[in-house]
Amino acid sequence: MSNLNAKIEATSTNINPLLRACGLTCIREERVLFEALNFTIAAGDIVQIEGPNGAGKTSLLRILAGLSQPYDGNIYFQETPLAQQREAFHQELLYLGHLPGVKDEMTAQENLEFNLALHGLHTGSAEKTLSEVNLLGFEDAFASHLSAGQHRRISLARLWQSQAKIWILDEPFTAIDKLGVKKLEALFLQHADNGGCVVLTTHQDLSLPAERVKKVTLAYRFS
């Protein structure tokens, strides 16, 4: 297995693989972002994807979530290709991208409730969950009156309710204050300990114990 273009700590020695990337190649607008990438993500892993701007971090996350098709290669979820079991995979997936997916015309609580319902979760405790992300008192405020950080909090609130095993998070800490970051990190650790996995990109240093965080480092390529 050659990974000429990326340094990878997540390896295939784990017993319980959730996601496996096999020969991933991504080409965007005639530029090769990464080529023949192989790695495995198992239950209990927290994987941080690193790299300079334009190295293809977001592209890699989107491919892992099944939103983008790789130019070449395959993703396996529990040893079966993604394409063959889209719905079962989405059952076990929570993906948060750059955009929070919050509608301005709905209140904070309605936004959260819709997001939960869409993914088949109970909406009863939405109000309590909002207090977890420091939005107590903003339940009935229209999202158009809330700040960017608060939008992100609404979308992150789903994490507290989620029963999905695989969390894929693109820059979850953007516009989140220090206390919020601490809380999220604790949640990630708890999720990993409960047999889930977290894949994330961030430019901040995680304050999690170093042995718990595996790193995939993408390099910027000239072509």
Place this chain on the structure above:
Amino acid sequence: MNPRRKKRLTIVASIIIGLGVVAGLVLYALSQNIDLFYKPSEIYNGKEDSGLKAIDGQRLRIGGLVVPGSVHRDSDSLKVSFKLTDMRMPISFSDTDPTVTVSYDGILPDLFREGQGIVANGILVNGNMIEASEVLAKHDENYMPKELADDVGEKHVKPSYSQAQLESTN
């Protein structure tokens, strides 16, 4: 049957049902007279399939063969009238065929001639007269050289107009 299979079956079944309905509707539509097209005999007897008769003042399309010897052209204007009879293969005419009279004021297409198939758009008046707003020559898919046509006995003279006739429109 597991739920995944069941769902897939529902999808496939609904697609098949949908396309079946589409096919049925199309077949039904094709049996209807969508473009108001009539043959001369149908002006008298009603449509062959539905028995529907055209009424005076109705816009319609009529298609048929120009009856030989029936073309009357006004000598100093573009007005022309002619009789149409049902198109039939091979081409033949008999006096007992039902005919309708088409009157038209305009330049006829070059393909227009006696015995030729034409299509006219117009309005029905007096039960069997058509005031055409447009006369179009329909060409069949048979092509042959002049010499061969002469042998078979077909010939074609395209309509010609005098200067006076052409100027009468202005």
Place this chain on the structure above:
Amino acid sequence: MMWKWLHPYANPKTSYHFAGKILPWCTRLAVIFLTIGVTWALLFAPADYQQGDTFRIFYLHVPAAMLSMGIYLGMAIAALSSLVWQLKLADASAAAMAPIGAAFTFIALVTGAAWGKPMWGTWWIWDARLTSELILLFLYLGVIALHNAFEDKSLAGKAAGILALVGVINLPIIKYSVEWWNTLHQGATVSKLGQPSMSADMFWPFLVCFIGFACFVTALICLRFRTEVLNRNSMRPWVRELVANEGKTHAV
């Protein structure tokens, strides 16, 4: 997989060179057939007993109309295989076909109008066949526009492929519109096997013209296909090598 024998041709490099090999032969054949065919059609074919010399438009109009639909069908099949089996080269060939098909549709429409004016008495009528051929032109233009709208060529190919497939419904309408609805347009002449409704000295020049146009289209598809393959693989080593080598020979 039953498609295994296709595998070498699914390689962009092989198919690029394969298209390069066909290209000159098709060009030669097209030049030969079209020269003979057009000369024959214009000078030697007899005039029709009814339509006189306008009949010579037939030799352009019918091949163009047939090819406009044939190319669309080819494009739709390529689009389908690119979407279902993820064949990247099918994508490139669909992209190569669209402008050619649009050109032939345009020719079919213009020659048809120029033929209809003296014979039917009108440049254009809004009947089923003419209208659906016009929609075919619009569909081609839409497909081309989608190809140009996306930066990423493989995404562009997929998007245009979906549109092409949606438009396929138009093909049977064009084909059967003459029989379904009573229109001015004549029925099929050439495809009536067994009893050709055309005399032999009119049919042969048509056949030569048609083969000429078909070779011409194949050659053009090869040429444009090569361009598309280069575009989609511009970061591959073989393309870099190829371009660098050609640059050298040009410099010398």
Place this chain on the structure above:
Amino acid sequence: MTQLSYRAAFALIVKRDLMIAFRHRDDIVNPLLFFIIVVTLFPLGVGPESTTLSRIAPGIIWVAALLATLLSLDRLFKSDYADGSLEQMLLSPHPVFILVLAKIVAHWLLTGLPLILIAPLLAVLLHLHESSYGALMLTLLLGTPVLSLLGAIGVALTVGIKKGGVLLSLLVLPLYIPVLIFATSAIDTAAMNLPYSGQLAIIAAIFFASLTLAPFAVSAALKVSTN
């Protein structure tokens, strides 16, 4: 984990889209106003002669409906694409075509239905032949869902393109032509007191064909656009 049934997922999306639209009323009202204004332009442009108007009335109403729908199509996926909710819907554990169908139904309820309700009023202004009203309503009832369904394919293809507006009309209008032809032909035929079931059957056929196939085309197109 509770798994939503197809019906519940469908209802969830329809409810959400309706709620958003009612809180943002411009989106419903503007296409409708556009429809009314375009129709009223014709008597002013062509002249108020009632025989001319009644002859071209079916065409005017249908062309205006086409353009009004085209104008409203942007709402279908654009804002969801812009704020990331489309992404979340594609990642939900439901088949995409269910979600797509729900969004199209919501779109029709918000644009097609108001058009149908206002059309008889405008038909009066245009002196439409009395016997054509039934045909007008029936063609609109069968035809406007087709406009939403086929339009959704166009929007889904162009949602990721920055200047997709003109391109959208280039893609969608040719697909609308058959509906326009048969709808106006049905209304014309009805004006002559002739049966128009043939034209209606064709529009119904187009409706069922697009209802069965468009959701799949749209979901494929969305997957390409959000790539």
Place this chain on the structure above:
Amino acid sequence: MQFDSISAFLAMGGYGFYVWLSYGVSILVLALLVLSSLSNHKKTKQHIAQRQKREIKLRQAAELQKAQASADTRL
């Protein structure tokens, strides 16, 4: 040969305008298609060659920078 003279050939039995219009437009369209296809092919190759040159320059600049950086640390 169906025509007696060049003028008869050009007249096409009175239909010259329509026949020559058809042939003229067809030849024009096809010629444009061929020319645009050829120029597209050429442009694509030029584009690729240009980008290659740019990449080589970029890489050289990066190496130069690296060399300088290591030289700086040695000092």
